[in-house]
Amino acid sequence: MTFEPGQPVRARLHGAPGHTRLPRYVRGRPGTIHALRGRFRLADALARGQAVDPEPLYSVRFAARELWGDDAGDHDVYLDLFESYLESHVSELASEPSTQGDRERHHRACEGMS
Amino acid sequence: MSYVHDIGGLHGFGPVPGRDDELDFHAAWEARVFAIVRSLLHNGVFTWDEFRHAIERMAPADYFASGYYERWTEALERLCVEKGLITAEQRDDIRAAMEES
Amino acid sequence: MNDHQPTAPMARRVAALERALVDRGLITTEQVDDVEDTFGRRMGARNGARYVARAWVNPDFRRSLLDDATAVVRTHGYDLTGTTNRELPFLQLVAVENTETVHNLVVCTLCSCYPVSLLGPSPRWYRSFEYRSRAVREPRAVLAEFGVSLDPDTEIRVWDSNADCRYLVVPRRPAGTGHLSEDELAALITRDALIGAALVGHAQSDL
Numbered sequence: 389m390t391f392e393p394g395q396p397v398r399a400r401l402h403g404a405p406g407h408t409r410l411p412r413y414v415r416g417r418p419g420t421i422h423a424l425r426g427r428f429r430l431a432d433a434l435a436r437g438q439a440v441d442p443e444p445l446y447s448v449r450f451a452a453r454e455l456w457g458d459d460a461g462d463h464d465v466y467l468d469l470f471e472s473y474l475e476s477h478v479s480e481l482a483s484e485p486s487t488q489g490d491r492e493r494h495h496r497a498c499e500g501m502s
Numbered sequence: 503m504s505y506v507h508d509i510g511g512l513h514g515f516g517p518v519p520g521r522d523d524e525l526d527f528h529a530a531w532e533a534r535v536f537a538i539v540r541s542l543l544h545n546g547v548f549t550w551d552e553f554r555h556a557i558e559r560m561a562p563a564d565y566f567a568s569g570y571y572e573r574w575t576e577a578l579e580r581l582c583v584e585k586g587l588i589t590a591e592q593r594d595d596i597r598a599a600m601e602e603s
Numbered sequence: 604m605n606d607h608q609p610t611a612p613m614a615r616r617v618a619a620l621e622r623a624l625v626d627r628g629l630i631t632t633e634q635v636d637d638v639e640d641t642f643g644r645r646m647g648a649r650n651g652a653r654y655v656a657r658a659w660v661n662p663d664f665r666r667s668l669l670d671d672a673t674a675v676v677r678t679h680g681y682d683l684t685g686t687t688n689r690e691l692p693f694l695q696l697v698a699v700e701n702t703e704t705v706h707n708l709v710v711c712t713l714c715s716c717y718p719v720s721l722l723g724p725s726p727r728w729y730r731s732f733e734y735r736s737r738a739v740r741e742p743r744a745v746l747a748e749f750g751v752s753l754d755p756d757t758e759i760r761v762w763d764s765n766a767d768c769r770y771l772v773v774p775r776r777p778a779g780t781g782h783l784s785e786d787e788l789a790a791l792i793t794r795d796a797l798i799g800a801a802l803v804g805h806a807q808s809d810l
Contacts, residue, residue, distance in 0.1 A: 401746045403503050407555035408768045411712055412504045413511040413739065426695070435551035445766055447697075456511065456740060463759035465739050468766035510712030510763065512736040525725060526643060527724065536724060538621055541630045544638070545783035554714055554774035570715070570730045575617060581720040588623050599619040600612035 391446060391474065395421045398477035399448070399469060408436030408472045413466075418477050419450040422466060430470050444471045505558035506565045532571040539578055550580055556581040646681065647723035648794035651771055653683040654698075654721070655797065656789035659776045665700075672696040672771060681720045694720050697762075700773040701799070705758045708746065708799035709770040710738035718769035722794055729798065739763055749800050772799040 396397055399414045409431040427442035434440075448469050452460040509515075527533040543550060556577035557565075565573065579596065582588045588596075607810055624630050644787040654675075658665035662738040668675050673696050679685050681694075696718060712735050717725040735743050735797065742759050746752075753759075762770045780788060795801035 405503055407558060409551075409713065411510045411763065411765060412508045413712070420583040423765075425697075425768050428695075429522055431551045431766065434549045437549075437552065445768075448766075452740075461741065461743060461759075462759060463742050465761045465763060467763045468768050470766065504715075507713055507730060508734040510710075511740040515733040515736045518733045518737070518745060518805040519729050519731055521749065523727045525727075525801060528727075529610040529614065531610065531617040533639050533643050534614075534621065534635070535617045537635045537642065538617070538624065538630065540642065541634050541639050542624070547629050557714065565781075566732065570727070572613065575613065575620070579620060582620075582624070587627055587629060588620075594622050596616055596619040596623065602615060 390444060390471065391421045391422055391424075391476070393421050397421055397446075397448060397474045400473055400475055402421045402473075404432075406432060408432045408473075409468065411467070413455055414448075414450055414467060414469075415453050417450055418453070419448040422447040422449045427466055428470070430472055432472075445469070446471065446474065448474070504558065507558045527571075535571050535575050535578065539574060542549040542578075547587070548585065553581060554575060556584075610739060639700045642719060642724060646720055648721075648792075648797060649789065650682050650723075651718070651721040651797045652789040652792035653785075654771065655773050655783045655792050657683065658698075658773055659788055660785050665773075668773070669700055672698040676721070694718065695767050695768045696771060697719070698771045698773050700763060701758065701774075702805075703777045704756070705760060706746075706751075706799065707760045707762060707770075707772045708737070708738060708742050709762045709764060709772060711764045712736070712739055713765055716764040716769060719773055721769075721771060722797055726794065728800075732774075749795075751800070751802055772797055773801045774799075777803050783786050 396418060398418050399410060399416060399422070400418050402408055402410050424447065425445040425447055428445045429440050429442050445468050447466055450465045450467070452463045452465060455465065526537070526581070539553065542548060557573050559580070560573060560576060564576070567574065573577070579588075579593050583590055583593050621630075621632070621635065625632055634769075645712075654668065658668050664675075668796065673694065676694060676696050685763075701707055710729075715725050715728060715730040719725070734745070739761050742761050743753070746759075764770050776788070777791070780791070791803055793801055793803070796803045
């Protein structure tokens with residue numbers, strides 16, 4: 389699975405013991421691919437002394453509100469995440485909002501894009 | 503699953519200290535351990551991620567109680583023992599050197 | 604946090620550790636001396652400042668730096684003279700530009716990743732638990748604490764340098780500096796401004 393700039397993604401949950409460069413505060417959170425940084429060796433494997441091939445590393449943008457809720461502020465946080473840390477994610481924007489709560493979230497998300 | 507170092511977004515740490523502190527190092531030994539670690543990395547003795555992992559595995563209370571380059575020293579000793587570069591007895595001797603006067 | 608440990612015991616500990624590693628043939632004293640000298644004395648924020656000053660005066664250079672800072676540093680060397688690019692391990696660099704509407708702030712929440720070869724060893728505040736925990740969560744509060752006052756509408760981008768890339772902030776050029784040379788401009792640019800933790804002050808204070 390490779391990702392393109394603008395594509396919605398979700399950071400994976402992470403249960404394995406050991407070193408990782410996937411911080412806890414983005415795990416399970418939705419973000420957007422900002423850019424491809426290049427191909428690098430997965431830090432988790434390097435820490436175990438494993439020889440692995442390089443994989444894509446992406447700059448991913450997260451809205452503070454997606455990380456910490458509505459009182460988190462209006463800033464964005466960008467992280468560099470290995471492809472192994474990401475899964476594709478269907479944004480709420482992609483589907484028609486159905487409930488009142490969905491419509492409010494949809495409205496907020498659209499405002500955030502302007 | 504996280505180790506103690508994964509503190510992004512945590513509350514309760516207070517104002518950022520040392521804003522007027524222009525020094526790179528606060529003692530000669532800090533510059534020395536910085537250079538030792540960089541030399542070992544350059545020589546391929548271990549990777550940054552192995553070294554970071556050694557810092558992360560410190561006991562949580564020790565992690566927060568130690569200064570930055572103390573954590574480096576602690577992690578370097580641990581990693582060297584784990585990789586068989588020094589023996590546990592050598593590490594004990596190294597720590598005993600702290601008590602000499 | 605405690606960064607004020609007694610110096611002598613730690614000095615003896617590090618010296619004993621270095622002896623053991625030298626005895627084992629893993630490093631030499633000369634190599635460690637050389638690395639200490641290179642990173643501790645020759646590397647410093649003046650290198651990053653030179654890059655920014657050139658970007659301010661040379662639009663093509665600015666565009667190249669923002670497009671692919673790694674390639675630019677590879678070409679020009681860490682001190683912009685082209686003479687030092689082979690002396691140090693490879694740096695993967697991203698330059699992010701402050702504008703009228705965007706302010707960038709760099710942090711490493713997991714440890715202390717920092718563009719050492721352009722800025723020198725990281726400052727104590729950057730490595731602090733306080734900065735690492737708060738910069739991603741409440742950057743406006745942290746910046747206000749640092750004396751950086753931004754328009755409330757300014758978009759804040761926080762870069763957690765959590766993997767292989769290091770970040771250099773290209774601060775805004777202060778007004779009233781049109782007459783300054785590249786070297787004079789570089790002298791205005793502080794280390795903290797290159798992290799996004801300060802603005803670049805005016806050359807002449809008319810205030």
